[in-house]
Amino acid sequence: MIICTAGHIDHGKTALVRSLTGVDADRLAEEKARGITIDLGFAYLPLPDGNVLGFVDVPGHEKFVHNMLAGVSGLDFALLVVAADDGVMPQTVEHLHILDLLGLSQGMVALTKADLVEEERLAAVTADIRALLSGTGLADAPIILTSVLDGRGVEVISSCLSEKAAITRRKAEGGFRLAVDRAFTLAGAGVVVTGTAFSGHVSVGDRLLLTPSGREVRVRSLHAQNRQTDRGSAGQRLALNLVSPRLGKDDIARGEWVVDPALHFPVDRIDATFRLLKAEKRPLAHWTPVHLHLGAVHMPGRIALLSGDSLAPGEEGLVQLVLERPIGALAGDRFILRDQSARRTIGGGRVIDLFPPNRGRRLPGRLAVLETQSCCDPAVILPRLLNQPPGWVEMDRFRLQWNSPGIETPGMVSSGGFAFSPETWRALREKVLAALAAHHEANPDQPGLQGPRLKSAVDPKMPQALFTCVIEAALSDRAVEMDGPWYRLPGHEVRLSPGDELLWEEAEPLLAAQRFRPPRVRDLAGALDVSEAEMRGLMKRLARMGRVVLVAQDHYFLRPTMAEMAAILVDCAQESSDGWFTAAAFRNRLSNGRKVAIQLLEYFDRVGLTIRKGDLRKVREDRLTLFGTPVGREASLVGRTDFNSGNGRSPAVGGFDSHSLPPISDGLR
Secondary structure (H helix, E strand, C coil): EEEEEEEEECHHHHHHHHHCCCCCCCCHHHHHHHHCCCCEEEEEEECCCCCCEEEEECCCCCHHHHHHHHHHHCCCCCEEEEECCCCCHHHHHHHHHHHHHCCCCEEEEEEECCCHHCCHHHHHHHHHHHHHHCCCCCCCCCCCEEEEECCCCCHHHHHHHHHHHHCCCCCCCCCCCCEEEEECCCCCCCEEEEEEEEECEEECEEEEEEEEECEEEHHHHHHEECEEEEEECCCCCCEEEEEEECHHHCCCCCCCCCCCCHHCEEEEEEEEEEECCCCCCCCCCCCCEEEEECCEEEEEEEEEECCCEEEECCCEEEEEEEEEEEEECCCCCEEEEEEECCCCEEEEEEEECCCCCCCCCCCCHHHHHHHCCCCCHHHHHHHHHHHCCCCCEEEHHHHHHHCCCCCCCCCCCCCCEEECHHHHHHHHHHHHHHHHHHHHHHHHCCCCCHHHCCCCCCCCCCHHHHHHHHHHHHHHCCCCCEEEEEEEEECCCCCCCHHHHHHHHHHHHHHCCCCCCCCCCCHHHHHHHCHHHHHHHHHHHHHHHHCEEEEEEEEEEEEHHHHHHHHHHHHHHHHHHCCEEHHHHHHHCCCCCHHHHHHHHHHHHHHCCCCCCCCCCEECHHHHHCCCCCCCCCCHHHCCCCCCCCCCCCCHHHHCCHHHHHCCCCCCC
């Protein structure tokens, strides 16, 4: 169990800790010279049952409240110290507000220097303290009369703390997180950081990350509650001996976190709940400059109100914190805000979302999501989110921000990293099928819809990752088929009219005969003795069907030929040392003129199959399935590429992002 001593300067916090533990928590020379606590002090008390009490002694001077705040997060028990001769003082009040805002509900009050005053004074101060505690999480905390000179009450406090420690057990779920409040170098060991473990476990040899810097470190050795061990857990004061190339103590600042790599996610915008202290004299305005204290970090920023333009004293509301620089934080973390000059505490709250939207932070739907998350219990939040709009949750994000790697809820449908309510899942699939059915009915001469159009028909605002998840499942269940870049319903076939079919039977051999330099529309029309308009109309319909591809004005290529030429591109790239090839290399493989070769390469550039850099090009292997399987003389190249059949399901949805490509028929813009 970790205990925090809090209270006004010179009220006897350090002396009480020394009486309880035998340890002087003032470690700095200046502290000893001036007789005041300036920075955090630490002491430990082993108990007969094997437990160890950890004490964090915080400064009581108003100038050092920022140091006090670095030591009070993630604690189990508050020991509020009030001197009987002074009574309740300004930092007594501020420290109590901070403890209450941080959610501490276990604690006691040590009424120190009881030997210096009369009984009447003790009774009056006790009444003042009880009134001060009213309405806080420590309202029922016992008040113990103490004196370090005659030992009065010290044993009572020690016994009470031992009883609390026996029943206090912190859950060590989730990934490991430690808030660094001190870093120093130890001779023969190297860099050591100390702090409170917020969650998870850590063992010697673990590889962790510093957040927000992202630097990888390894745990060489560790102490938990001032004892050397191989394993530490949430709820303990830990000292970690960290190793990393060229790592020094100046590379780790107070306020950094040591975390499981999966929890490294620095943020500079945080959605949160916030309560303005009742003692504030005026409402809090939107976009007020503030100082944030979270864990051991201190970071300036601004507070944006999400509902209304002001927040009255004593009220709680939804806010967004916009910080000067990224920090480490997770949902559920408690924080304190101080005013622009960092001279007084104005309120505090809890983080509820690390993924605020870029726009629409005040929209009713967004506020409803935040209200749902304000209870800060992921087991309660997840089913509620699934049963309110939009009805789905991105589980990787949810598990990260709530540090709940294995969380699920009964009845949820999981697919592609998302969770859905059964109703939402069915509705999304039905929208996809309905959109395709409507398109087939309205456009029977087209093979289907490409990804961007299908997504727009279902829901233009749907995240791309969500659409991919839904369409992947539909493809897997064979509710939807894919023909190259087109999605279609099973059984959908595109047919030409009898007249067009006869004309195509004559035109196709002409295109195939010179497949790398096929005749243009005018030449086809002349060869087949039809008008250019009739020939052009047929070719446009064939392009919509996916049988031909428009590369340049009135210049169509057979789709299998396009696949064959894509394979040739791969071969050209493989023949070069670095994957970059010239237009001449491609032209030579086609035995074609430079003009047509350039037209083809520019088309491949437009649809994203190739990347151009000056006179050189490189093939994007993630887009090789654009035209299906190559046939003809270059079909032997298939074994060196990732081509798939143009019919049925294609791996394009998972690996190659066909949804971002323009329609194949759009050869010219």
